[in-house]
Amino acid sequence: MNRPGWGALPWRRWGLLAALALALAAAPLVLAPYAVTTLTRILVFALLAVSLDLLVGYTGLPSLGHGAYFGVGAYAAGWVAIHATASAPVTLAVAAAAGGLVAVFAGLVAVRARGVYFLMLTLAIAEIVQQLAESWHDVTGGSNGLYGIPAATLGGNALVGDQPVYWWVLAVFAAGILVLRAIAASPLGDTLRGICDNEARMRALGYRVYLYKLAAFVIAGSIAGLAGGLLAAQQRLVTPGDLGLGTSIPALLAVIIGGEGSLWGPCFGAAVVIVIRDYLGSTLGGHGSLLLGVVFVAVVYLLPGGLARAIRGRT
């Protein structure tokens, strides 16, 4: 079987991966504080984008509401940190569970639809979730957002400051990527790719296509929730904007710019999106999204298949 799984990675790519991991781990020691927080945001957003790639690239389900599960995870983690415990692993577990749970209910409805209808349903569900976040004051703090989230604690120590937060986010990011990579390379991953490729044939072979799509939707929602939990730990503030289109669309852009179906491509896509939106955007006088649009159009025309294919095609 000729698949890009862990076992198939040649030693050069292992070396590259190790070097990249080392560079990421060492980055806060040399970078300025602002660059560290930007890098943290990129990692959080990259985990969201990669979870979306499981839907878009592997299963062929283009979701326009993936920010909802991210936001639900963020609210859940923030709420638990304020009202119960700030223990980082606990808040993250709750975030992943909340994202997955909401994805179960949304998926039961959305996954039956295909193509544009799926897109519209995910969008509509995300809008409902955002409305709920804005109107359910007692829990979400309404349009003010959920603020005053205490610093996450790990083994009794509070994660205060840019560097500890960064390392925690990096560790969880790496774990999330490993889980998604393992799923993509597993029989379940093959099944999802089969559905993406030829759904009718999968059904004729005897696969319960609906259940597999639902499983993909819930796994993706759960990892998105996990990323949301990281967002709460970093920002210590969650607003309704975090689960709206302002999150869902950039996430989809990151997947397409990076290259769907490759998992690592969307990580770079996420970096491009965050750098343009948060970093260059402020120097362009708030025209970050305009530049993002231009980059998106350029990628679609000049690099079909995204950064991942452009890079892979060259090596």
Next chain:
Amino acid sequence: MTAATAALACAGLSRHFGALRAVDRVELSLPPGARHALIGPNGAGKSTLFRLLTGGLRPTAGQIWLDGADITPTSEARRARLGIGQTFQHASLFLSMTAGENVALAAELRLGRPWWPAPAARRAVRERTGELLAQVGLADRAGRKAAALSHGERRQLEVAVALATEPRVLLLDEPAAGLSPAESARLAALIQRLPAHVTLLFVEHDLDLVFRLATRVTVMHLGAVLLSGTPEEVRLSPAVQAAYLGTGRRQDLFLPPDPAARDAEAADATSAD
């Protein structure tokens, strides 16, 4: 042979598209291990009947039984799990995957745990995949993308994918369409080597292949069964010859040329087209 003992049977099976009766009260009964061919001119309803039997299409009326159990309301995926395998008239493969991965996806369902997010039974699936690819003559194509295979190779791969689901009843929709004589002969040999307990129903236009492989032939015409019988009975039936060759046309050729009648007939032919 009754519905209770047949491997696959249907009665009164109909499918209407508006006023068109694509399949009209068809009755079939395939004993276990049958080699049953379905023939008929284009538009006779053969492919529609196939889709009704596999569950790709809902019947307007009628019933279908698999090993005596009524499967009329059963979904296509569940029928496949119950043992109905199929290949499509137009190859339906996973084009972004290799030939080996195509077969493995089907084998995984029987041998592995396709829902499990960790490798399991990889070895059994790989071995079975190798066996099947060798069986259809694609052993050296395992690592090639399905999209890069020739038309004939795709048809062979279709058969390997269908066999990987270990069907008890196998439906092949024009398996030899577009194959070279050599490829067609290899396909015939493959079908002849199928285990005796597998019940086979196939649509085929190549009548040489039909008479070579089938022990029983059903002829369809305009959605209905014209005749069911042994290959010999079908070959000698005037009704079948009429359905295939058209009535009276041959005699017409030998009539004295009558300009008025010929023009009328030409007008007839154009309007009929």
